[in-house]
Structure formats: C-alpha cells, structure tokens
Amino acid sequence: MNSLALSDGVLLIAALAIIIKPGASTGIRLSAAVFGAAALLGVLRFSTLLPLPGMHSFFSGLGASAAYPLLAAAFLWPDSAVAQSWRFASIFLIIAGALGLIASALEFSLWGNILAMLAVIALLLKSMKDRDVMAVIGSGSLLTALLLFSSQFSLPPALQPGDFLHLFMALGLTLMASRSLRFSQQTTFAAQTDVNLAPSD
C-alpha cells in the first residue's frame, strides 16, 4: 500500500460523500462520480490489488477534460439544465469526453490540463465575486491541486505529486459541494423541461 493509494482513497471517500449528499445538484454529482471512478481505479492500481493503468488514465483524462468543466458549469449556472438534469449533464459529459478523446488521439495532451485549469479559475472568480469564503477556499484548493501536480511538486519520501493532487482535490470538491446546498432550493430547470415527455417525431 503506497501513499498514492491512500490519497486516492481519500478522494474516493470525498467523491462518494458528494454523490450521496442530499441537495447536491445532478451536475456536481455526475462530475464527482467521474472523479470517484478515477480514484477507485487509482486505489486498485497503486495498492496493486487490481492494476488497470489504462482504465485509470482514461478516467483521469475524462475527469480533466469533462468532469472539471461540468463541475464549473454546474456551479456557474446552478439553475441550468446541465446542473439540474441527468439527461443534460450526461450529454455535456459525453460531448466533452468525445472532444477529450479526439484531443488525445491527436496527441494534444495539454487539452485536459487547459480545460481543467480554465474551469477551476472560473470557479474561483465566481466564488470571489460572490464573496463566498468557503467556495473561495474550495476552488483555491482545486487550483492548488492542479498547480502542484503540474509542477510535479513532492515531499519525498512521504508524498508524491499525485498525492497533492488527490488531497487538495478532495478538500476542494468537498467544500465546493457543501456550497451547492445553497442552490438546492432554487427552481430546477429539469422540472420545467420534464413536462415535455410527449412523443418525439
């Protein structure tokens, strides 16, 4: 059992807490599910219980190129269809994931990093604009996670770069999700659109 498995375990617990948290919006839950899947695969990989490196790196890439933007969209527009409805959150995830795969196929490896960074900066700016201290700390943690991982910062032999990514992400996601409760009372877009269950053409 190494530190990466443990820190991925912490991230997995944070993601599970967000998924089962009452009041968290659908968009946030779905993005937490992607991060959680990556973390679970990380635990299995780094603990050597069931190493599936290909699948782990796929879900990590999906997290960067799709789950971060989904998280940002769900926070920036809490009453939007993407934040409130499984259908639109899934469509967002699939399209963003497809773009990520195309970038990956074209060897444009910075794509996920850039999107994740932009998403987190947008979250930070929104939190600052709202003067929401907890959200500023949460989005600041997410930004710190990305910056430390990009710079490959480590504290050998205890902590590797991936550990900082996992731990700051866990902290940031938990704090951001706790702020989403503020929006849970708002009118949901899904409630407006789900009326349209009449047949399609």
Place this chain on the structure above:
Amino acid sequence: MPEFIFSPTIVVIPLLICFVVVELGISRLLGRSVYTFQDSITSINIGIMSQFVNATGAVISAFMYAIIQAKYGTFTWDLTSPFTWIFSLLLYDFMYYWVHRTGHEVNMFWASHITHHSSEQFNLSTALRQASTGFYFKWVFYMPLAILGIPVQVFVIIGLIDLLYQVWVHTRLVGRLGWVELFLVTPSNHRVHHGKNDYCIDKNYGGVFSFWDRLFGTYADERADEPVKFGIKTPLNSWNPVWSNLHYWVGIFRKAGAQSNWRDKLMCFFGEPSWVPGGNPAEVTAKSSLTEEKMEHAESPALIRLSGLLMTVFSAGLLVLYLGSKQQLPPLVQILIVIFAVLAFASAGLLWSKASKGEAAHE
C-alpha cells in the same frame, strides 16, 4: 489505374439488393403489397449515398477506436475464445441500444437518424435507408469496448454482424415469433420501432437483443388491434436522398434562429425532438395527433421511374468500384468522388421530387 481490392462491403451491397428483390418477389406471390416503387428506389439510393459518405466516416470511427484501444486498452483478449466474441457482441449491442436511443431522444442526433425512419413503407429496402450524417457522434459510444481492450478487428466484425442482423427485421412478411420475441429483436417488435402511432414512439431500440428495452422500460409489443403506421409524424414529402438527410437539420437551425435566448437555442439541439419553447403541453399534444398525415406524392411518370432505377444501378456499380479502389486513391480524389456522388443524388432527387409534385398537382 488503381487496382481493385476486395472488401466485405462490396459483397454485402449487391447481396442486400438481391434480398430486396427476393422479398419483392415473395410479397407478389403472396399477393401482398409491401413495396412502392419510388419509395424503395429512394431508400436504396439513400443507402448507396450513405455508403459513399460513410466509407470515410467508418474509417474515422475505426481510426479513433484503434488509437483509443492502443492507448487505454486494459485487457488482452483471446481471439480464439468464444467468450471474447459473445461478450463483445453483448457489450456492442448494449452500446448500440444507447446510440440508438440517443439518436431518437436528442434532437441533433435525431436529425441524422430521422433519415432511416422517413419511409412510410416497411420492407428490406427500408433497412438500406441509412443516414449519411450519423457517423459524427456514434463512434464515441463504442469507446468502452476500446478501453476494455477489445481488438479493433473484433469490433469491426461484431459491428458488421450487428448491422447485418438488423436487415432482416425490416419486413412485414414475418409475423410474431413467440418466445423469440422475449430476447431478440424481431420483425414484429421492430415494426413497432418504426411506427408513428403513439404507442410506438421511442420504443424498441435494441439492435440484436430486445432485453435491453425490457431492462430500461422502452419495450412495446406490436398490437393486433392497432396496425402500425410507418414513417415520421411530419412527412418528408420528398424523394430527394440529399434532402432526406438535411431537412431536419434545416428545421433545427431555423427553429434555433427563431429563439430569443441561448437556453432555448441550445434546447433546439439538445432537447427532445418534441421540445417546444416554453414547454407548452397543448402544443405537444397537437403535434402527437398528426399520425394520420401521409406523404403527398403520387407515383411518378414512367420515364422518371426509369431514371430512378438507372441511377440506382449505375450508382451501385460506381460504389462497388469506389470501395474497391478507395485505398489507393489520394484523399482529395476520394473527397471529390464523394462530393460528386452527393451532387448527382441531389440533382436527380430534385428532378424526381419536381416530377412527383407536378404529377400530384396535375391530378
């Protein structure tokens, strides 16, 4: 001159056309009218055009699949093991269910798939009526197979099997098949899928197996007391293969252009096909009552029908030549050939539509 290279599609195309001829013959023997000339020719022409376009699209899909499989593929699969093939077929068909469901329930994907549903007949030629614009989104749904490491050759062969299985279910000559209906897609439950009756809408998405529909609550049995009416609620009213691929796209862009805010504009693309601005249920109900609306066309004059048939024969021949020599042609030449084929179908389609409308007006 480029060397002719054999590919499975080259055999499949004439074979499928032969099946159509056989079904036509059997239906005549049984005294049942399941074909109309212009509709069937249009279906075949749409199918041929889609093969010209999708020959490139399929390469892109296989290319993406191969790259993702090489990059993220997790497991190694034994090609000689039956488990590999059975598991791959099940997973492929499961993903096909979601591709297909998305193709019906998300407007911009329905814009592609609607081509397949635009015929008001239901026969083997309808199976050939495939969209030319669908490849842009379908590939992503099959990526779980690539991530599991299923080899690209298994993916291609399973995909072909799944596709070919779906041909025979497009017939009215086969009735209900008893217990088989429980787990396989059959002509009966696929007729429901092509129906525009209210009970048929958004039902039976499976490709080979029908249990996905039962699992996700989208299964419906054919009703003896309510015969299926085939087609789409707003009839295509055109024999033009190109227009059949584009008409719904044009409608979406017009509808989006008419919306005043971005949410509604996006909903035109990502909402359900039945979505209306403001979600007025009364308007939706009015839309669902259009099931009696039929295509306006009368049969075309004999000369026009002959030209349609000749177009089919010549374009099928050209398609076989194109597919056989495609790999040796420079990409630019390939693109030019595809553009030429599309333009040829567009101009012939205009001629047929004009002639049909003229005939209808004359009557």
